[in-house]
Amino acid sequence: MKLNFTDNKNKYKIILKKRIYIFLIFSLFFTKITFGQSYNSYFQQFEMRYNYGVSIPHHSYMNFIIKKHIMFGEFNYSIKTDGSRTFQKIWRCPEYGAGILFGNLGNNEILGYATSMYGFIGIPIIETEHLIFKYRLCTGLAYISEKYNNRSNNLNIIIGSHLNIHVQISLLADIKPFNFPLYLVTGIVFNHYSVGAIKLPNLGINAVSLTAGLKYLYSQYPYSLMNGRAPNMYNKELEISAFYSAAIKQNTSYSKYYFVNTINGDFGLRVSLKRTLGIGTRLVFDPSLKMWLEEEEKYQNTSQLFRLGIHAFQEVYFLDDFSCLAQIGAYVYNRYSTGIGSWIYANIGLRYTFPNNMFVNILLKTQSLKADCVEFSVGYRFMRYKFLK
Numbered sequence: 515m516k517l518n519f520t521d522n523k524n525k526y527k528i529i530l531k532k533r534i535y536i537f538l539i540f541s542l543f544f545t546k547i548t549f550g551q552s553y554n555s556y557f558q559q560f561e562m563r564y565n566y567g568v569s570i571p572h573h574s575y576m577n578f579i580i581k582k583h584i585m586f587g588e589f590n591y592s593i594k595t596d597g598s599r600t601f602q603k604i605w606r607c608p609e610y611g612a613g614i615l616f617g618n619l620g621n622n623e624i625l626g627y628a629t630s631m632y633g634f635i636g637i638p639i640i641e642t643e644h645l646i647f648k649y650r651l652c653t654g655l656a657y658i659s660e661k662y663n664n665r666s667n668n669l670n671i672i673i674g675s676h677l678n679i680h681v682q683i684s685l686l687a688d689i690k691p692f693n694f695p696l697y698l699v700t701g702i703v704f705n706h707y708s709v710g711a712i713k714l715p716n717l718g719i720n721a722v723s724l725t726a727g728l729k730y731l732y733s734q735y736p737y738s739l740m741n742g743r744a745p746n747m748y749n750k751e752l753e754i755s756a757f758y759s760a761a762i763k764q765n766t767s768y769s770k771y772y773f774v775n776t777i778n779g780d781f782g783l784r785v786s787l788k789r790t791l792g793i794g795t796r797l798v799f800d801p802s803l804k805m806w807l808e809e810e811e812k813y814q815n816t817s818q819l820f821r822l823g824i825h826a827f828q829e830v831y832f833l834d835d836f837s838c839l840a841q842i843g844a845y846v847y848n849r850y851s852t853g854i855g856s857w858i859y860a861n862i863g864l865r866y867t868f869p870n871n872m873f874v875n876i877l878l879k880t881q882s883l884k885a886d887c888v889e890f891s892v893g894y895r896f897m898r899y900k901f902l903k
Contacts, residue, residue, distance in 0.1 A: 557594040557733045559609060564588070565703055567723020569620045576672060576717065579621050584721045586617030586705075592636070594731060597740035601833055604787055607740050608832070609636040613652070615682075619707075619719055624670045626660030628707060630680040635832050641739060644690045646697075651838075652682035653864065656707055662715050662767065674767060675713035679878065679888065681706045688729055695731035700724075710878055710888035714767045718885065753782040753790055757875060757893020763886065765802050772802035774887055780827055784897075790829040794841065797822055803850045812850075822847040823859055835867045839875060855882030861889070871895045 565586040571577050592611025595602040602608065612633050619625040632654025640647040656678045662670040686701035703725050708718040731737060759776040775798070782792025798821040807813035825843020832838065841861040848857055863877030875891035 557596065557731055557735075557737050559590075559592045559594055559611070559729055559731050561590040561592070561613075561699060561727060561729040562588070563590075563699055563725045563727030565615075565617065565723040565725045567703070567721055570720040570722060573717060579624055579669065579672065581621050582618070584618060584620050584723060586615050586723065588613060588615045588725075588727070590614075590634070592634070594737065596737070600787065601831070603740065605635075605832070606638045606641065608638070609648075610634075611636070615680075615705075619658070619721075624660060624667065625672065625719070626658055628656050628658050628678075628680075630654055630656040630682075632680055632682065634682070636686070643739070646688040648686055648688070650682075650684045650686055652680075652684075654680050656680035658707065664767070671715050672717045672719060673707070673709070674715045675709040678707045678709045681708075684725070686725070695737065697729040697731070699727045699729050708878070708885050710885045711763045712761075712888060714764045716885055751784050751897075753780075753784050753792070754896040755780045755782075755873075755893055757873070757891045759875070759877065759889035759891040761879070761887035761889045763802055765805050769802075769805060772800070774802070774889075775799045776889065776891075778891070778893070782827065782829065788831055790831075791827075793824065793826055794843075795822070795824050796843075807850055818849040820847065820849075821845050825859070829865070835869075837865045837867070839863060839865050839877065852882070858882065859886075863889075867895060871897060 565584075565588060567584050569580040569584055571580055590611055590613035592609040594609045595607050597603050597607050610633075612631070615630040615632070616627065618627055632652045634650050634652035636648045636650040638646055638648045657676055658673055658678055659676070660667055660670060660673075661676055662668070662672075662674045682703060682705050684701055684703040686699060688697040688699055690697050701724075703723050705721045705723070706718060709716050756777070756779045759778060761774040761776070762771050763774060764771055776796055778794060778796040780792055780794035782790040782794075784790045799819055800821060801819055803819050804813055807818055812818075823843045823845040825841045827839065827841040830838045830840075839862070841859075843859055845857050845859065851857065858881075860880045861877045863875055865873050865875045867873040871894055873893055873895055875889070875893070877889040877891065879886045879889055
C-alpha cells in the first residue's frame, strides 16, 4: 500500500527524532573523552569536505544492488593540540574532534542514505609550515534510511538495521598555500558500515573515495610547530585486566535473538606510554550454536555451547584514559566448526578507563573474517606502573 503525504511526513519526523537522539547521546560521550582534556591554548579547526567514490562489494551477488557512485558531504570540528601535554608530544600534536557525514550508498531506492555522527583522532606523519600529512581514525554511529524488509524491501540483502556502526580510516594532506590559516584538504577515505550481526542481514558496506575540501584554523594565538618531543621512555610493568562482555546476535534474518556472554582475562606488559602488548584468554557461552548443532543432529548438552580461546593483544593509548584494544586468537575448545576459519577470532574496539581503574569497552568481534557480534564490556585493570613525568 502506498503511503500518503501525512504518512510520509510522520515517517520523516520519526527519522529526524532518531537522528537527533543518536547525536545527543554520542555528543555527551565524546565530550567527556575529548573535550574533558585541558590545553594551554585552543586551536579550533572547522573543516568541510566532499567525498566521491565507489562501493567495494565483497560478495558477487551484491553487484546488482550497487548501481552508482557513492557521494558524501562531511563537516568536522576539531581541536589541534599544541604539545603542552605528554600524550600530545608522543603523538606529534594530534587533533581530536567530532564530525557528521551524509550521503548515498550507491542505490537510493534499496539502500537509501546514511547519516553518521562520529569522533576521531588525526595523527600527523609529516608536519611543516605549509603541509600536514596525517592519518585519521574515526568511529561512531550511522543511521541508514533503508533496511531489509521481507515485504517492502526484500532486495536489500546487505543491511538489516537502521542503526549501524560506522568506521572511517583516511589519509589526508592539509596544504596551506597562503599566509593565513586556510588549508586545502585532499586525500583518500575508507568507510565501513555494519551492525555487527545484531540484526541480519549484515554483509556490511565498504566504500573507498577521494576527498577534497577546506579547513580553517582559528585561535587567538598563532600556531607554531612543536619544538622537540617527549622521550618515549617507560619503566616496563605488568598489567592484568579482566572484563565481562555481553552481546546480542542473530543467526538468520528469521531466527530469534541470542544473548552471548564472555569472560576475558588479559596479561600484558606496558612497554611504552603508547602501548601494552600481551596475551589473554576468553571463555564464551554462545547459545546460538545450539541452532546449528541441532540442524546437523550433533547437539548433546550445554557444554557444546562454550568456546575457550587464547589470543595476543595490543592496547594503543591515544590518551592516558582512552585507548584502542585489538585481539587476535584461536579457540582451543570449539564443538561447532565450519572449517579452519571458525577456529579464528579477532576483536577490535575502544576502551575508556576511569580513575579507579574500572573500564568500559565496545568491541566488534569477528569470526571467519566476518562480523559476529558487538560486545559491550565492563572490567577492572590491575596496574603496577606510574607515568614518567
